[in-house]
Amino acid sequence: MLHLLSELIGLNRGRVVLPDPAAGDLAIRHAYGLTQAEIERGRYEPGEGITGRVMHSGETLIVQDIDHEPAYLARAVPRSTLPTGTVSFIALPILIEARIIGVLGVHRLRQRQRSLGADLQILRTIAELIGQVIHLNQLIEARTALLKEENRTLRAELEKKRQAPGNFGIVGEAPQLMEALGQLEQVAGSDATVMLLGESGTGKELFARALHLQSPRRDRPFVKVNCAAIPETLFEAELFGHEKGAFTSAGQQRIGRFEQADGGTLFLDEIGDLPLPVQVKLLRVLQEKVIERLGGRKEIPVDVRIVAATHQDMMALVRAGRFRLDLYYRLNVIPIRLPALRERSGDIKLLVRHFVSQLNQRHQRNVLIAPGALSSLVSYPWPGNIRQLYNVCERIVLLARGDEIDEATADFVLVTEAQGQAIEALASPVPVQHGIADATGDAVRTYQPVGNGERAQIAAALVAHGGNKSRTAKALNLTLRQLNYRIQVLDIAVPRKNRM
Numbered sequence: 422m423l424h425l426l427s428e429l430i431g432l433n434r435g436r437v438v439l440p441d442p443a444a445g446d447l448a449i450r451h452a453y454g455l456t457q458a459e460i461e462r463g464r465y466e467p468g469e470g471i472t473g474r475v476m477h478s479g480e481t482l483i484v485q486d487i488d489h490e491p492a493y494l495a496r497a498v499p500r501s502t503l504p505t506g507t508v509s510f511i512a513l514p515i516l517i518e519a520r521i522i523g524v525l526g527v528h529r530l531r532q533r534q535r536s537l538g539a540d541l542q543i544l545r546t547i548a549e550l551i552g553q554v555i556h557l558n559q560l561i562e563a564r565t566a567l568l569k570e571e572n573r574t575l576r577a578e579l580e581k582k583r584q585a586p587g588n589f590g591i592v593g594e595a596p597q598l599m600e601a602l603g604q605l606e607q608v609a610g611s612d613a614t615v616m617l618l619g620e621s622g623t624g625k626e627l628f629a630r631a632l633h634l635q636s637p638r639r640d641r642p643f644v645k646v647n648c649a650a651i652p653e654t655l656f657e658a659e660l661f662g663h664e665k666g667a668f669t670s671a672g673q674q675r676i677g678r679f680e681q682a683d684g685g686t687l688f689l690d691e692i693g694d695l696p697l698p699v700q701v702k703l704l705r706v707l708q709e710k711v712i713e714r715l716g717g718r719k720e721i722p723v724d725v726r727i728v729a730a731t732h733q734d735m736m737a738l739v740r741a742g743r744f745r746l747d748l749y750y751r752l753n754v755i756p757i758r759l760p761a762l763r764e765r766s767g768d769i770k771l772l773v774r775h776f777v778s779q780l781n782q783r784h785q786r787n788v789l790i791a792p793g794a795l796s797s798l799v800s801y802p803w804p805g806n807i808r809q810l811y812n813v814c815e816r817i818v819l820l821a822r823g824d825e826i827d828e829a830t831a832d833f834v835l836v837t838e839a840q841g842q843a844i845e846a847l848a849s850p851v852p853v854q855h856g857i858a859d860a861t862g863d864a865v866r867t868y869q870p871v872g873n874g875e876r877a878q879i880a881a882a883l884v885a886h887g888g889n890k891s892r893t894a895k896a897l898n899l900t901l902r903q904l905n906y907r908i909q910v911l912d913i914a915v916p917r918k919n920r921m
Contacts, residue, residue: 422547423453432527432540434498436463437515437551438472439523447476447524449497463497470494472524475512479521481541484510504530511541513548517556525551589631591624592775595765601628601757608755609635614707616692616752617730619759622806625730626690628759632728633686641685646678649691656699658715661706667716679712679723686726692752693733693744704748727752762806769799772807776814777826788821793828801835813838832906876911879904888916 423435434454441448441464449455449463465473471482471492484490486507487500493510508528515523525548529540591602608615609632617625626645633643651659658667662677678687689695695703706712707727711720729752738744762769777790794817803809817826817834879897886892894904908915 422551423451426527426543426547427454430535430540430543432511432529432544435525435527436460436497437523437525438463438465438476439555440476447472450523455497459497465494465496470496471510471512472526475514475524476521479514479516481511481513481545483537483541498528503528506530511544513544515548515552515555517552517559522552522555589627589634591627591631592772593765593768594771595760595768597760597764598768601759602631604755604757605632606635608632610637612726614727614729614752614754616735616754616756617728617759618756619730619732620761620806621732622808623759623761624807625759626688628757629686629688629690629728629730633688633726636686636726638685638726642682643686643688644678644682645688645690647690649694653696656696657702660699661702661712661714663715664717667714671716674714677712677714679706679725680721682725683723684725686728689727689729691731691733692729693731693735693738695744697743697745700745700748704745704751707748707751762803762810766799769803769810770795772810773798773814776811777818780815780818784815784818786818786821788818788824788826790817790826790831791828794826794831797828797831797835801838809838828902832902836906836910875907876913879907879911880913883913884916890915 423437426432426435435452436449436455437451438447439450440446444464446467447465449460452460452463455463465476467473468477471484471490471494474492475482484493487493487495487503487510488507490510508530510526510528512524512526514521515525525544527544529537591598605615605628615629615632617628619625629645630643633639646660648656658671658675658677660677660679662675662680663671665671665674706723710724711722713720735744735749735753739746739749773790773795777788781787798810798813801813805812813834817830820834821827821830879893882893882896883890886896890904890908891901894901897904899907907913
């Protein structure tokens with residue numbers, strides 16, 4: 422801009438003077454037609470010279486003849502370097518949102534064909550543009566500084582996590598979760614048998630893998646067996662293997678899961694479903710550290726660490742005669758209880774963001790979750806725990822229109838999810854945590870699925886409040902959005918509002 426002023430219009434030696442916070446004075450920051458030495462000399466105390474006055478008052482000053490104006494200092498550009506004729510100097514304030522942030526100054530030859538008014542109009546336009554450019558640069562610098570600070574913080578957190586024991590993909594910060602991870606870390610270095618207790622979907626396999634990865638066996642196999650998924654007749658062959666010809670379909674020798682896990686970790690999921698005959702043989706393996714393949718007579722030594730998991734009450738199974746007490750004692754050396762998701766509701770936002778990021782990559786999408794949608798997910802009771810949360814997140818990522826998962830999409834998926842749940846599973850919703858607010862500043866509401874039994878109650882409330890939806894929603898302890906959704910799903914006629 423200063424170049425164009427000089428070359429095209431003849432307003433020469435333009436300079437932009439800005440405050441120097443470090444020195445506490447004003448300095449030339451940008452110039453055209455000035456040497457480096459002239460730029461370095463162009464420093465002014467507040468209120469000093471023409472430049473200082475403009476910076477102080479915010480008024481445009483015009484020096485008709487610099488040779489007859491004592492306030493003109495000629496500090497940056499010596500008079501001897503200027504033309505011999507009459508030279509004027511014009512200084513204008515540079516503003517950002519009515520705040521003076523600098524001064525634009527130019528020299529002007531007195532003998533000109535263009536009028537002073539025309540030049541002033543151009544200079545005012547240029548000063549405004551310069552202000553916008555400087556403001557934009559300040560915003561960019563502030564944003565860049567913020568990003569750098571966030572980057573430093575993230576690097577520090579990553580370094581902190583690198584030095585601290587790893588969570589191995591386990592997301593969350595709840596005290597109950599941290600306690601379980603702490604117990605896991607304590608026993609990871611031993612060969613003690615660990616029993617993971619918790620509801621279905623709480624991430625028992627992930628904990629078992631974390632235990633394996635923190636143990637000295639980390640470079641050896643991690644083998645999983647789902648005891649609930651194997652037919653009773655195949656259990657022995659699945660765990661201990663079989664020799665060729667051991668039974669009709671045994672066309673060749675096959676090693677079992679214990680041999681596959683030799684030197685590593687064997688994860689027995691849903692151990693409560695293990696048949697009693699297999700329990701006897703498992704107890705022998707734990708005691709003697711040897712197995713025999715089905716149809717074989719040779720004892721094979723195995724070095725396996727057992728991690729068992731169940732969602733059942735093992736002592737109740739023992740009392741019912743469905744599980745051996747001696748085997749229970751062998752497996753229950755180190756019991757670790759995994760918290761249900763409703764016990765760590767503060768982790769739901771972290772889990773949702775983590776899952777959405779994973780699912781974006783998996784399904785080639787790039788969606789973000791809106792605060793309202795996040796609040797709806799936090800308020801749901803999640804009887805199926807983390808597994809259910811992941812499935813719902815996958816559904817809303819696939820159903821989201823555009824680049825954002827909005828509240829309506831999340832609520833639609835949650836309503837369909839709730840309709841597929843047993844009534845008992847939703848009987849105890851997550852209580853509102855006082856003092857914890859969602860992104861909009863409102864306390865998180867408990868999730869309330871739609872039921873046909875609500876039709877009469879909602880219709881009566883609408884009539885009682887003269888068709889006013891806001892009052893009706895408040896009376897029913899619903900948000901306006903929740904009320905509108907129920908009116909639509911249940912096809913309720915809304916009476917006309919009473920005119921007062």
